[in-house]
Amino acid sequence: MEQGLATGASANVDEAVAEGDSLDASQRESMEFDVVIVGGGPAGLSAAIRLKQLAQDAAKDVSVCLLEKGSSIGAHILSGAVFEPRALDELLPNWRATLDHPLATPANRDRFCYLTARRAIRLPTPPYMHNRGNFIISLGSLCRWLAAKAESMGVEIFPGFAAAQPHIEKDGSVGGVITGDMGIGKDGARTANYQQGILLRGKQTIFAEGCRGSLGKQLIARFGLAKDSQPQTYGIGLKELWEIGQGQDGRNGFGHRDGDILHTIGWPLDSKTYGGSFLYRLQAGMISIGFVVGLDYANPYLSPYKEFQRFKQHPLIAGILSGSKRISYGARALNEGGYQSIPRLHFRGGLLVGCDAGFMNVAKIKGSHTAMKSGMLAAEEVFEFLASGATSSGFEVVSYGEKVRKSWIVKELRLVRNIRPSFRLGLWLALLYSAIDCYIFRGRTPWTLRHRPDHKHLTEKSRAKKIDYPQADGKLSFDLLTNLSFSGVYHEENQPAHLRLKNPSLAIGEVAERYASPETRYCPANVYEIIEEQGESGAAADATIRLQINAQNCLHCKTCDIKDPLQNIDWITPEGGGGPNYESM
């Protein structure tokens, strides 16, 4: 996969750039495709493959391009991941017979524990968390494998190119996307490397950006897609990959056999904070370990990163990790709203798929299978539209929403829809509620619990208790900047910050004064720092504080865009290719 937009038909756009195309009103180079896909995760890649399959079956030519903001496919993919192969079985029924597929570790033993500070109490594994028939994978590796398939079928894949904004046609429909300009300096002026963003026109554009997609967010607002659904809610997931040390591989205790799956709840979180851990033993001597905290947490002093580091000190986890070393670190937000938060999925000229739409099943902690299935359904309906002889954009593929509603995606999300919101009752009542919902009602309760946006849950610092986190020991727990160097994060430094404060004064004003600058704790990459500067006199009254944004550290997790209590932070795409460089996350 070469990085570059060198292929495909190219033309200059002569007409003035349409309404909404605010980056640049001058002429812009453009390329035309039948379908433009934004995002090279499981959803986008499945959509691309399905489109090409249908085109091949019908002996039609459908041009498809896929944009990925990471420097390569998989570079920004972070997941657990226990993978349910249902959608893959539908997409590539013969995948098991191929020699190069990356699903090398079948799920083995499942364990579900409640942790106290010293003990691990085994609980029955909830039915939706059983993993027989599933696989432990690196989702990044699966995406690279899918991308190679897509490319071999003729999909044009452009890694290193971020879709910076939707292209809005004069009639208000979406007609493609515009990639970000390259070579704009910190001061906003063009550098010697300036390259104007390109307009990629599509008769339909499939948005597959994953959780809290930046274009998806704009489109949901622009077309009022969420007006009939509950607000989306989120968690932040932090993950490390550990390599088993030499001589440690023969151990047979839990966590040491290939395919072992451990989930925990309880310590170190208090009973009012939703979250827990996962630990998956992959083949090839790797352990994937992670911690998820619901972003509806209340205490502004909570640091999801430090909770994760503390969690690894638990005797159960320390025992599993001893003799091994951390080789990778990263973080990513995930959707938790489920069934009741699914927005309208289509608008004139485009569709939302995967976690851009919010299809994650939080009770299972799985969203790759639903992401893939939604991508496939979108592809099928878009293909129908193209096959009907469509020559222009602007059409709304309404049938896609109908297909999703009737699919197994919505069926499975509906059955678990009350589990996550029940956790506002606290851990114990929620476990009781979930058991009743699951074992007695089997998910068919006649009610649906509601959500409140995550940023509204933060309490003011005057009512919150400070949390005293232990120092990192450098063996099991690590300070953030050391860990960050294991994410491969890189951004061109001379570019405008891609974290935009709508009102900069709020950050050191209301957010600092009322909420103790929570962005300095929830950001898993130390992007936000409050800097105190002495005045010339050295007197305390003369000191000033400012918020420093270390945008080059950003892991693209999107947590700040979600959790800022005043919704003052806007995450926009930086120059394409910037961000983490995950190998097997």
Ligand SMILES: Cc1cc2nc3c(=O)[nH]c(=O)nc-3n(C[C@H](O)[C@H](O)[C@H](O)COP(=O)(O)OP(=O)(O)OC[C@H]3O[C@@H](n4cnc5c(N)ncnc54)[C@H](O)[C@@H]3O)c2cc1C
């Ligand atoms: C910690 C954690 C653990 C998880 N565990 C599991 C698990 O065990 N099993 C499971 O099935 N699921 C799990 N999930 C959920 C799963 O990872 C997601 O549901 C799945 O990745 C969604 O796929 P997607 O294609 O919609 O989005 P993503 O996988 O997020 O892919 C989106 C892609 O689009 C790219 N992109 C975004 N915006 C742009 C843009 N503007 N321009 C160009 N490219 C863009 C991104 O860089 C990314 O590569 C987990 C998630 C997390 C965070």
Ligand code: SF4
């Ligand atoms: S700046 Fe925002 S998106 Fe980037 S790592 Fe920090 S919280 Fe995540």
